[in-house]
Amino acid sequence: MRIYHVATASDWTAALESGAYSTSTRGVTLEQEGFIHAARDDQVEGVRSRYYADAEEPLVLLSIDTDLLDVPWREDPVGDDTYPHLYGALNPVAVVEVTPL
Structure with missing residues (x-):
């Protein structure tokens, strides 16, 4: 199954360098939230418009x-x-496509 996460390009670049992505959502870490927010395909635009x-x-x-x-x-x-x-x-290996928004 595919799920999606909206990320800043700088957070994603840092994850590629460190080997782990740990931003839950804009300005909030995995440690602070307890999980990383994601979305199904039909939810991406709503998440983007609400939070980004x-x-x-x-x-x-x-x-x-x-x-x-x-x-x-x-x-x-x-x-x-x-x-x-x-x-x-999130291990970057699980990310199969990165699309600029």
């Missing part, structure tokens, strides 16, 4: 293959919907 509309730095969309994850993930209830969350740092 005023972002002044370049953004990328990480396409994550859940079969390649080495940390647990699950769909958690959020309001009337569910969203995928990663319960650990």
Whole structure:
């Protein structure tokens, strides 16, 4: 299955250098939140418009293959919907496509 994460290009570059991506969402770390926020394909635009509309730095969309994850993930209830969350740092190996936004 593919899930997605909106990231700043600088956070993604840092993850490639360190070998782990640990930003939960804009300005919040995995350590602070307890998981990394993700989205299904149909949720990406809503997430981008709600949380990143005023972002002044370049953004990328990480396409994550859940079969390649080495940390647990699950769909958690959020309001009337569910969203995928990663319960650990994202290994860049699980990111199969990076698209500039």
